[in-house]
Amino acid sequence: MNLYHALRSGFCADLDTIAISTSGEAGEALHYSWRDLERGSAMLANLLASLDLPPASRIAVQVEKSVEALMLYLATLRAGHVFLPLNTAYQSSEVAYFLGNAEPAVVVCSPRQFGWVSKLAFQAGTRHVFTLGDDRSGSLLVRAVHFADVHEPVERAADDLAAILYTSGTTGRSKGAMLSHGNLLSNAQTLHRYWGFDAPPPGGDVLIHALPIFHVHGLFVAIHAALLSGSRMRWFARFDALAVLQAMRESTVFMGVPTLYVRLLNEAGLDREASARMRLFVAGSAPLLADTFEAWHQRTGHTIVERYGMSETVMLTSNPYRLDPRWGGQSERRAGTVGMPLPGVSVRVADAQDQVLAVGEVGGIQVRGPNVFAGYWRMPDKTAEEFTSDGFFRTGDVGLQDERGYVRIVGRSKDLIISGGYNVYPAEVEDAINALPGVAESAVIGVPHPDFGEVGVALVIARPGSKPDPVGVLQSLKGSLANFKVPKRCLLVDELPRNAMGKVQKNLLRQQHQALFASS
Ligand code: MCA
């Protein structure tokens, strides 16, 4: 099996119908047919094949969102290699780490970044660097047009790697979560059925795609569901609330992180009429506030389906879309819960000794199933640490399961901030701040934010005799960290509260600063 085979079997039978329409933000709207996806990805797969790479070579890609970037993902699957998408916000020191760790055989970057990315790539031993712009520019397509537009996907086993997604670590550097063809296919098929893509309304589903395509949510959850069901996608390079609102009039499905729902709710035109054609709204990647859930229902008459996932596990739970026979035919979507384990996925709540807890008791959320990743790239010890002896993965999320099976996430055992759906590990930001001149020590905490849900705040202790400028601290971080990791506020403090063990009490700091953005 090759995941591409399965995705391809879902393509619309009439290959000349539209698969993806892009929005015309900077220019004309473009329409790509199913045949375009098939042919474009074949040409790119043939180009990759011509490079004579060993099987399962990593293809690292840091490019702006474009349909051609999606074709490159499909081409990587077809050619039997491993797709390694990188957030476009990553700065050179972050990219250097990923390339050094993953040792990709091919790196594709945007034409504007070619200078520094190619330098890092060659230092990491990469032999092939191509460019791909969001306007179909760049050397990748120039080369690909010389190749045949038919390609037979390479045979892969279910546990062969399809993708590596880097996810930050609470300590140390990012870890590459290795996802196999089988992981991605099982989750895609499950979501396809569970969310009703198998029986689209007359005329088929139309999915509004306004997420980035370098993370699980935009790349796998949304795109796989659409491809497997032959559904058309309305494609936005970046999220624009007004444009998405307009697109709802001709669409049926929307998937977004909570910030997107908050921003849509700020649009006066969001109402029942504007969303009358829609059948499904899915939210995830970060907690959806009950207020947002309620407000959405009041304004549109639709109830958001909140689901829960991770880079390591793709999706593990979802609120029901329709009656779920496993749970006595429930169909209720409950605010503040992430729903029930998806079919075929086992989720349990356990204590620190991995003993399963009773209904309603709070503990670590653990998961096992065909969706769970194969481990962290070249980190066997770290992988072993995260699995129980009976094969459950410890998510690092803390929660409970009620008597009806609904999972509620109440916290995290990992020190993590989720800001607008992006994960920020305070330890990484603290390291960067502590390296700045004049800084003795720092603590980074997450506080509530009306738009991003949660944002980072840095509390900094100066070295004796120094007085670092808080704005300057944040400015300096922008050179070394992706922008979304840079705290939104920096405060100089004289000391940090510590417990008897000397550990900074971040819960106290969070309480102290929780209203910092309350009125913004
Ligand atoms: C942008 N900025 C941010 C964020 N995004 N800061 C904190 N958190 C963020 N998420 C920075 C910008 O660089 C800018 O900084 C300033 O904040 C204001 O940016 P703004 O124009 O408001 O941002 P935007 O371009 O509109 O982007 C916001 C966004 C975007 C649309 C919410 O962050 C986004 O697309 N988020 C979705 C992420 C996602 O797909 N996550 C799924 C991960 P400055 O002013 O300094 O320039 S997959 C996952 O989590 C699991 C598996 C799952 O369950 O799905």
Ligand code: AMP
């Ligand atoms: P990532 O590292 O991008 O894979 O992020 C995974 C993390 O996002 C999970 O471990 C959760 O902490 C969080 N997450 C995903 N979906 C939800 C949700 N619906 N509610 C709360 N947290 C979520």
